[in-house]
Amino acid sequence: MTDRLAALAALADAHRLALVDALADGDLAPGELGARTGLGSSLLAHHLRVLEDAGIIVRRRSDADGRRSYLALAWSPLVEAALATQESPRPARVVFTCTANSARSQMAAAMLAAARIVPVASAGTDPAPRIHPLALDELDRRGLAPVALAPADLAEVRQDGDLVVAVCDLAYEDCGGDLHWSVPDPAAEGTTRAFAAAFDALEPRVRRLAATLASST
Incomplete structure (x- = not known):
C-alpha cells in the first residue's frame, strides 16, 4: 500500500x-x-x-x-x-532495429506483428548470420513466431514512411530512429533468463505502441 x-x-x-x-x-x-x-x-x-x-x-x-x-x-x-492517450498519423510500416537483429528487434517485431495493425519488419546495423536460438525459444514459449527467417541489414530494409524503433542504444546512437527503447542485449549474458527479461522489457512498450497505432488514422 x-x-x-x-x-x-x-x-x-x-x-x-x-x-x-x-x-x-x-x-x-x-x-x-x-x-x-x-x-x-x-x-x-x-x-x-x-x-x-x-x-x-x-x-x-x-x-x-x-x-x-x-x-x-x-x-x-x-x-x-x-498515461494519456496519444494520437499520431499511422506509419506505412514499423521497423524495429538493434545491432545484430538477432534478438531484441526480432522479439519486438513478432509482438507487434501479432496485433495485425500495420506491416512490421526488423533489421540490424550489423546483422548477425542467424536469429539467436534463445530468442527463437523465447518467442516459441510466448506463442509467437519471428516475422523473418534471418537478420537483415537496416540500410537495405529502411524505407520512406517507416516508423523506426531502435531497441538498443548502439543502433540508436549509430543510426538514430523515431523512437528509442533502451533495452539491454540479452545475448551479452546468453541465458534463458536474460532473453525472458528482454521480452518482458519490450512487452509493455510494444503494447503502448500498438494502442497508439490502433487509434491513429
Whole structure:
C-alpha cells in the first residue's frame, strides 16, 4: 500500500505527468526530456528525483556511450493507467532495429506483428548470420513466431514512411530512429533468463505502441 500511495502522490503533479507521458513512447536522455517538456534543469532534476524515488522511472547507462544515460518508465499497471492517450498519423510500416537483429528487434517485431495493425519488419546495423536460438525459444514459449527467417541489414530494409524503433542504444546512437527503447542485449549474458527479461522489457512498450497505432488514422 505504501508503494502505491507514493506512486500516486508522485503522479499527482502536472509537470511529472508530462514527464511520464513524454517517456511513454520512448526512452530519453535527460536533456532530450527537458527539451521535450520545456522544464529547466533544476526543476527537471527535482521532478525526476521524485519519480525515481517513487519507482515510476528508472535510469540506465547507455550500452554505446557509458557517459550517457537514458530515462525509462518502470512499467506497471498503475503507470499504464496514468498515461494519456496519444494520437499520431499511422506509419506505412514499423521497423524495429538493434545491432545484430538477432534478438531484441526480432522479439519486438513478432509482438507487434501479432496485433495485425500495420506491416512490421526488423533489421540490424550489423546483422548477425542467424536469429539467436534463445530468442527463437523465447518467442516459441510466448506463442509467437519471428516475422523473418534471418537478420537483415537496416540500410537495405529502411524505407520512406517507416516508423523506426531502435531497441538498443548502439543502433540508436549509430543510426538514430523515431523512437528509442533502451533495452539491454540479452545475448551479452546468453541465458534463458536474460532473453525472458528482454521480452518482458519490450512487452509493455510494444503494447503502448500498438494502442497508439490502433487509434491513429
